[in-house]
Amino acid sequence: MKREWNIFLSALSFFTRIPVKIAEGQIVELSLSVRYFPLVGWLAGTLSALIFFSFDMVFGQSLAIIFSMLSTIFLTGALHEDGLADVCDGFGGGWTRDKILEIMKDSCIGTYGVIGLVFITSFKFFAIQQIVSNLNISTQWSLLICMLVLANTLSRFNAITMIFTHTYVRAEKSKSAPMVHNVKISNLYIALIITLIPLFTLLFYTQQYKWVFVLFPLAIVNLFLSRYFNKWIGGYTGDCLGAIQQISEVVVYLSIICLWKFF
Template identity: 50%
Template sequence: MKREISIFFTALMYYTRIPCPGWVVYQESYLHQATRYFPFIGWLIGFFAGLLFLAASYLFGTALGIILSMAGSILLTGAFHEDGFADACDGFGGGWTKERILEIMKDSRVGTYGVVGLILILAVKFFSLQQMVSNSMQPLVLLLLFMTAHALSRFVASTFLFTHTYVRLSEDSKVKPVAQGGEKHNFFIGAALAFIPLLTLLYFTGKPLLITVLLPLYLLKLYLGRYFTKWIGGYTGDSLGATQQVCEVLIYLTFIVLWKFT
């Protein structure tokens, strides 16, 4: 039990800025196992973002509520995934060989592709959330929407550990360590944790067709998997961050469409 608790806190320590007990010590083996809690981290981030939106929108209005919610989730994760998305934009946008792409992604500086990419994806996220909350949803439904988006997007990103090869610039590279070589039981535990918020959302909304959000997510995973493999031969930590960000936005967009026609 203590080992399992340590694995959970390893996930919390690595993927968020939430303080952990002092006795938790980072171990690489724990990080590999912590993959199964990645969607649960999405529960926490999504719940916090949704709660912050509800409070801020009540006090300041919808637009400021969304901005503060986005800022809160970014602060809570230390811009972990946004940083990966920006690096991926720079790498795949500015590099034409595997070595050059990986070299650019390794660089901590953000280039034009990264800046433009971040502006665009944050803008799409803002207006998607604005459109979503304009549907006069109940507070509980909004919380579940946030939790579903954060949990599912993180699960899709984590599936690369089970389906693709981790790539690094060199064998001795220590830049942005990431869990590798996922085990099957971690996949199924992660899937269960990812689907719980979605199934709960279906129950409270009475809209079973919302489950079709899984189809565009699956197609996006296939596309990104082929794209990453074509250019760099697998995935990197930045690839996972980019996947999470794109999937989160795709979930919001899909929910907008499904909400309109169901």
Template identity: 40%
Template structure:
């Protein structure tokens, strides 16, 4: 149990800027196994974002609350995934060979494609999150408990962050890692394929939020799996596999795809 706790805090240290106990280090063994807790770390990021939404929505407005939740998530992770998405936009937008793409991806400077991609994905996230509370059944008969009023909204946030991080774990499992491992932010995690136990635990943590939601919401996982698979194949076609930045882009795209899938389910299925 103590070992698993250390592995969890290693995952938390790797994916976020949240403080961890002093005994947490960069042990290669724990870093390689930390992927099993990536979806669980997603829970934490989602709950921080959701709490920010509830506070600002109570005292200011829904639009500012949505913006606050996005900013809270960015500060919690240190823009870890957004940075990867921007680098992927720059690299695949400006590079036409594997060597050129990998060279651009290593460049710390942000180009036009990266800026445009960030603006686009943050705008899309804002608009999708703005729609979600409108379909929250709890608001038809609100109670004095704000957590109960937005129960489904908060659970969807948790599910989105968990499922989107699972896509990264599955990508590591089924595709090859490329680029110079000595300069990659994901080297410790991708240095070896995750074990069956790691993948199984990641799947369990990713699917657990759906136990508290209507089964219809599980339908939103289907487009996420499809888009993540196609994105991974796209990376494989151009560079032969994935990089740490590709995993960041995978998380961001998967999260948005899940929100869109949930909206469609809420509007046309439930």
């Protein structure tokens, strides 16, 4: 149990800005922390919801959503947003594998990266706003928590599946290398169980099985992006995982809206 706790702390230290101190001699392989990436999604979704409720009482829904989005950015240190921006710059400005990887490694953000961030944050804001408008927050606050946790959890699981299906193309000394090399399939199963809990909670809470269909658009996103990355660079990088997470989160929100509207 203590070992699992240390693995979870390793996940927190890598995927968030939460200061974590692991006792010397208790440090575990970073590749094991992949199993708890969706659990970080639980944390991000819960924090996002709590910040929304707190600020909604003072500033109203629109500003509360902005503060809610900022809270997850501060929690993760914009890790995934940075990945999305790098992917937009790399694939937008590079026409060869080496050039794409070179641009993605550049710490400076370019035009494509800015456009990508503007679009993804806009989609998030308006999608969450649409979801909130469909709820009576005073009586359905727990439903909003479920949906935010679900989006943050499913999107992270969607990202890590690529670790098990495609090749990591960066050098061994890169930041993400220790996390993605020699990852056992058992970590994916553990991550899947953690991921499905919010979904089953939503199904049980609403007694509506339509929410299962949020999985299908995610599968399409995963298939499309993984094939796209594989075509151009022969696999994936840590930035690609961040991009998948961001896009998948928005897709979950959009799927929820569509299921509400048409089913």
